[in-house]
Amino acid sequence: MIMNLKVNKPYKGLNLIAVLSIITLFYSLSVAQAEDWVYEVRKQDNLWNITVDHLIDISYVEKVQKLNKIIDPWHILPGTIIKIPTQWVRHFPALVRVLNLQGTAQILEDEATQSKPLNVGDIVVLGDKVSTSVNSTLVLGFLDGSQVLLQENSTLKIDSLMLLENTGMLDSQMQLLSGRMETQVTPGVGNARKFMITTPATVTSVRGTDYRISAEGEKEQSITEVVEGKVLVESSIGSDLVKAGFGTVSVKGQDSKPPVKLLSAPDITSIPKPFLQVPIQFSLPVTENIQGYRVQLAKTEEFQDILFDKPFLSNILRGPDLADGDYYIRVRAIDMHQLEGYNAEQVITINARPEAPFLVSPKTGEGILLEDGVEFSWSNQEGTEQYHLQISNTADFSKILVDISDINDSEITVTNELPLGKYYWRIAGVDHDGDGPFCDAQMFRRIVPAPEIEAPEFTDDTLTIRSRKGLPGQSYHFQMSDDESFSELLIDKRTDEPSFEIDKPNGGEYFIRVRTIDPDGFVGPFANPQSIDVPYSLYWYLSVLMLLALIAL
Numbered sequence: 308m309i310m311n312l313k314v315n316k317p318y319k320g321l322n323l324i325a326v327l328s329i330i331t332l333f334y335s336l337s338v339a340q341a342e343d344w345v346y347e348v349r350k351q352d353n354l355w356n357i358t359v360d361h362l363i364d365i366s367y368v369e370k371v372q373k374l375n376k377i378i379d380p381w382h383i384l385p386g387t388i389i390k391i392p393t394q395w396v397r398h399f400p401a402l403v404r405v406l407n408l409q410g411t412a413q414i415l416e417d418e419a420t421q422s423k424p425l426n427v428g429d430i431v432v433l434g435d436k437v438s439t440s441v442n443s444t445l446v447l448g449f450l451d452g453s454q455v456l457l458q459e460n461s462t463l464k465i466d467s468l469m470l471l472e473n474t475g476m477l478d479s480q481m482q483l484l485s486g487r488m489e490t491q492v493t494p495g496v497g498n499a500r501k502f503m504i505t506t507p508a509t510v511t512s513v514r515g516t517d518y519r520i521s522a523e524g525e526k527e528q529s530i531t532e533v534v535e536g537k538v539l540v541e542s543s544i545g546s547d548l549v550k551a552g553f554g555t556v557s558v559k560g561q562d563s564k565p566p567v568k569l570l571s572a573p574d575i576t577s578i579p580k581p582f583l584q585v586p587i588q589f590s591l592p593v594t595e596n597i598q599g600y601r602v603q604l605a606k607t608e609e610f611q612d613i614l615f616d617k618p619f620l621s622n623i624l625r626g627p628d629l630a631d632g633d634y635y636i637r638v639r640a641i642d643m644h645q646l647e648g649y650n651a652e653q654v655i656t657i658n659a660r661p662e663a664p665f666l667v668s669p670k671t672g673e674g675i676l677l678e679d680g681v682e683f684s685w686s687n688q689e690g691t692e693q694y695h696l697q698i699s700n701t702a703d704f705s706k707i708l709v710d711i712s713d714i715n716d717s718e719i720t721v722t723n724e725l726p727l728g729k730y731y732w733r734i735a736g737v738d739h740d741g742d743g744p745f746c747d748a749q750m751f752r753r754i755v756p757a758p759e760i761e762a763p764e765f766t767d768d769t770l771t772i773r774s775r776k777g778l779p780g781q782s783y784h785f786q787m788s789d790d791e792s793f794s795e796l797l798i799d800k801r802t803d804e805p806s807f808e809i810d811k812p813n814g815g816e817y818f819i820r821v822r823t824i825d826p827d828g829f830v831g832p833f834a835n836p837q838s839i840d841v842p843y844s845l846y847w848y849l850s851v852l853m854l855l856a857l858i859a860l
Contacts, residue, residue, distance in 0.1 A: 343390040344474060354380035357389070361473050367395050397472040401479075403431040403447045403465065406454065407611045410443025431465060438462040439486070444613040451477045452493040453502060458616055461486020466505070479503065487521040492536075508559040510541045516551075519647065527559035532569060532647055554646035570597065570640040570648030578636070581656035583663075583744030587626040591638070600624055601647055603637040608652075610637060618647075631657050631740065661691045661736035663746035664717070669732075674754040674831050677727060681751070683734075684718040691736035691743075698725070698732045702748065712737070727753045727778075757822045757834035758783075758805065765811065770841065772819055773806035780826040787819050791836060814843030 346357065354377065358368045372380050375389050383389075405412075405427050413422040417434025431437060431447065437457065439445050445457040450470060457463055467480035480503045492502045492513050504511045506522035508529040516536025522529050531540050532554035540547050542557050549555050553566035578589050591600060599620035604627070605613045614634070615627045618641060626636075636655050640648045665686040675681050683696060696719060698709035708730070709723050733748040758775035765771075772785060783805050787798035797817070800807055801824070820836040 344393050344396055344471065344476065346389045346391060348383045348385055348387040348389060350385045352385070353383060361397065361471075362391070362395050363397050370395065393471060393476075393478070396474065398469040398478070399472060400433060401450050401468040401470040401477055403449055403468060405429045405431065405445065406448040407446040408443070409445075409613055410459070411440045412443055412445045412457075413438050413440075433465055433468050436462060436464040436484075442615075444616055446611045449477060449479060449493075453477075453479070454491045454611075455481075456489040456611075456613070458487045458489070461488060463488065477502070481505070483520060483522045485522055485524045487519070489519045491517050508542060509557045512539045512541070513537070529557045530645060531555050531557070534569075534649065552649075554644070556644050556646070567642070567644055567646055569646060570642050572649040572651035573597075573600065573638055573640050575636070575638050575651045575653055578653060578655060581658045583659055585628045585657060585659045587629070587655075587657065588623070590623045593622045596642060597622075597640045598643055598645075599641040601639050601641060602626060604629070605635045605637070608635055610635065629657055631660050658742075658744055660740075661688055661738045661743040663744050664688045664691070664694070664734050664736060666732070666734065666746060666749050669749070669751040671749045672751070672829065674752045674829070677753050677755055680720045680722045681725070682718065682720045683732060685734045685746075687717040688736050691738060693737040695735040695737055695742055695745075696721075696732065697735075697745070698723075698730055699748075700728060700730055702731055702750075704731065704733070704748070712742075725753050727755065752829060754831050757831055759834060760819050760821060760837040763819075763839050765842065768811055769808050770811045771806060771808045774821045776805050777823045778825075781823040784822050784824060784830070785819065786821075786833070787817055789815065789817055791818050791838075793818065793820070793836070812841055814841050816840055 346361075348357075354368045354371055355365075358365055358371065362371075368380060371377070371389065371391055374391075377383060377389075405425060408425065408427050412425040414425045414429070414431065415422040415436040415438070417432075422438070425437060425445070437445065437447075439457050439459055439461050441459055443459050447455050447457065455463070462484040464482040464484060466482055467478050469478040470476070471478065478501045480501065482505045484507075488504075490502075490504070490513075502513050504520055506520065506529040507524055507527045508522070509531065511518070511520055511531055513536060516538060517534040518536070518538050519532040519534070520529065531538060531549060533549045533551050535551050537548055537550045540549050540555055540557060540563070542563055543560060544562050547555055547563050547566060549566045552569055554569050555564060555566045557563055573591055575591065577591070599618060600622070601618045602615065602624050603610060603613050604615040605611070614629065619625070620641070624638070634655050634657065635652060637650045637652050639650045642648065667684040667686065668682060669675060685694070693712070694714040694717065695712040696709065696714060697704060697707055698721070699705070699707050708725070709721060711719065711721075729750060729752055731748040731750050733745040735745040736743045755778065758777050761773045761775065763770055763772055772787070774783065774785075777783070782801060782803050785798060785800045785802070785807060786793060786796055788794070788796055797812070798809060817839050818836045819839060820833045822833040823831045825831070
């Protein structure tokens with residue numbers, strides 16, 4: 308049954324007392340057998356006023372007196388402990404409120420045949436069955452402050468919700484039919500207080516603790532993990548008292564396995580700060596005893612509004628495509644038994660928008676002549692209002708040499724004086740929320756022009772090609788061709804000296820060009836090709852004269 312009790316949407320003529328009265332008409336007060344309520348007698352107490360204040364009927368005075376072997380019901384020593392069966396205590400139906408819902412959930416009301424959507428503020432009562440959809444989480448709040456977080460693809464049925472009047476004790480009994488849930492049970496004020504969860508394989512009972520439980524219907528298996536306090540886990544075979552820091556796996560019809568120590572909270576200090584891309588992704592160390600991790604993300608530290616909740620059987624963890632902002636992340640390791648350990652929690656920041664542009668020019672490793680301005684260009688990103696350019700001489704941008712944050716176009720010419728050397732540049736988009744992430748940096752160089760080719764030196768048999776000397780440590784790359792396009796190379800030579808000697812080629816016009824190679828392997832651009840005229844030899848001239856004479860005859 309759903310009844311919305313939100314303060315900002317008051318019911319016409321209907322208040323909480325009326326709702327409780329209606330529920331009382333719907334449900335009889337038959338209460339399952341529970342532990343006795345233990346009452347400590349105070350000054351001026353007697354069985355009559357105790358019965359009037361707490362029990363169903365005044366006739367229970369005689370029953371309480373007989374059960375506890377009290378001689379004088381009018382005079383009882385203060386501090387005396389009296390045990391009273393909970394079924395003798397006045398009960399009234401309790402309520403469970405939907406505190407938070409991420410995604411979608413449904414409720415199948417008691418005796419109903421069709422489920423309805425569930426919303427924040429709705430009320431769940433005895434007999435109702437609630438189910439979460441994929442990628443959805445639901446937080447239910449109880450009158451005593453206890454809470455349960457029902458995770459995705461889970462179904463929970465409310466078997467009992469009764470408040471023991473004037474005792475502060477709540478009788479809560481539920482069935483986790485499938486899926487997984489996390490509980491935070493408020494410590495009880497009396498030993499008759501009950502918080503019980505039944506699965507196909509186990510029954511867990513607690514009075515004040517923080518634990519997690521799952522139910523796998525097909526395997527008839529249940530997993531219980533105790534974070535704080537202790538949990539009594541009962542099955543058809545036996546029972547175990549599982550203490551904080553331990554977990555147990557129970558299979559229906561099989562002997563219970565000894566509790567296993569839960570894994571410690573993983574070290575998540577290596578998580579990026581901030582995340583510059585979405586969906587977020589990070590990795591954790593691989594260890595032999597860890598089979599995977601569960602990742603939860605929320606907007607609040609209390610994790611009532613879980614936005615993402617997924618297990619990963621890997622050390623590579625991925626999250627959703629979230630909006631920029633601050634979030635809380637919770638990660639816990641999963642062992643070989645599929646038991647989940649202690650949480651590691653941390654605040655994370657996502658700053659992935661506007662998306663970083665793609666760099667166009669200068670291309671990676673390109674050389675820019677020292678005397679030229681540097682022309683930078685990049686892709687134009689939709690939704691970006693301005694761009695932010697940074698230039699550094701270190702790959703990690705620990706030293707910023709140029710920082711321009713108000714660029715309105717996708718290109719700019721920087722005329723700052725940058726000496727010879729290696730530089731890195733990157734661009735970030737800017738919108739109304741500020742800078743987005745910077746793109747991956749690209750390297751460029753400030754270089755001097757390639758040395759010019761000097762006039763060649765000829766002998767009868769050799770040709771010496773020489774260029775001006777470059778920077779210390781540079782080597783030289785010469786090419787020679789008989790066409791200006793250098794489509795076919797006659798000479799392709801690297802040398803540590805700015806000159807080399809070759810056999811004198813046949814006479815005619817040739818083209819020579821040279822470029823420098825830095826000690827770290829950077830290859831500069833070729834200088835403009837230079838043409839040379841190789842004189843023809845005396846034998847060539849004699850051959851031509853003889854040919855002309857033959858033609859004349």
